[in-house]
Amino acid sequence: MRALFPVLALVATAALWMRPVFFRLDPDPERAAILRNLRETQITLKVQDALFIDVLEYLRECSGLPLILDAEVRDTITPDPRIRVSIRDLPLGAALSAVLKAEGSGYSYRVTEERVVLLTRY
Numbered sequence: 554m555r556a557l558f559p560v561l562a563l564v565a566t567a568a569l570w571m572r573p574v575f576f577r578l579d580p581d582p583e584r585a586a587i588l589r590n591l592r593e594t595q596i597t598l599k600v601q602d603a604l605f606i607d608v609l610e611y612l613r614e615c616s617g618l619p620l621i622l623d624a625e626v627r628d629t630i631t632p633d634p635r636i637r638v639s640i641r642d643l644p645l646g647a648a649l650s651a652v653l654k655a656e657g658s659g660y661s662y663r664v665t666e667e668r669v670v671l672l673t674r675y
Contacts, residue, residue: 591646
């Protein structure tokens with residue numbers, strides 16, 4: 554039994570060290586809350602011929618997250634771009650990606666150090 558103890562301790566230590574990144578604590582609790590919101594908030598949305606900006610505003614209101622358009626993105630959006638998207642029970646992050654993809658300009662999002670969800674080019 555004594556010889557088995559160091560092996561069990563090593564396995565337990567390796568298991569803790571190798572756990573997935575999303576279980577590690579983010580040092581910034583506000584940023585961690587934004588990431589959790591992106592993972593856990595479920596969105597259902599079906600729009601046809603809706604203004605891109607209106608859909609982003611809807612997602613902003615539903616999530617309570619600060620969704621900010623990068624200045625470069627804001628300057629390149631065509632006037633009144635319209636999108637068609639159908640989303641059912643997707644996490645907010647996946648829904649946001651689907652809306653950005655539907656707009657067709659190659660936008661993505663990231664959570665910045667300033668704790669905002671910045672919509673930007675790839």
